[in-house]
Amino acid sequence: MxxxxxxxxxxxxxxxxxxxxxxxxxxxxxxxxxxxxxxxLNSLRTKPFQYSEKAIKTLNEKWVDTSDVRKTLTFGDVDFDQSNIPFQKGKLYIIEGKTANNQEIILRVINYENKAILDDIVKKDK
Structure with a gap:
């Protein structure tokens, strides 16, 4: 052949x-x-996502918005030294990311079995 x-x-x-x-x-x-x-990050993105009162107050300050939160939940880095800690019947995760203005932020997210709650958004000190 x-x-x-x-x-x-x-x-x-x-x-x-x-x-x-x-x-x-x-x-x-x-x-x-x-x-x-x-x-x-995939587990947090696929669950129903809610915002705490503190997070809503921070979002209303206009230096960070929900697109920055979504981008951080997609491309952020989980700090495992401070994360995976039992917290309010869930697990607390600390996620580091950046806003559209290159401001470094830290998200505190509580992961429950059926939902995820953004507890707080903090500017990272340089």
Missing amino acids: KFVHRFAYYLIGLVMGCFFVALVFSGKDTRCNYFPNARV
């Missing part, structure tokens, strides 16, 4: 295999969160 024929069979098999893999994984909500930071 010539190389051209073998290569054609290879491409046909590759295309069919890619089609079946895409068919199997397209309907599922699969995520590859292998690292602890990604797991915690």
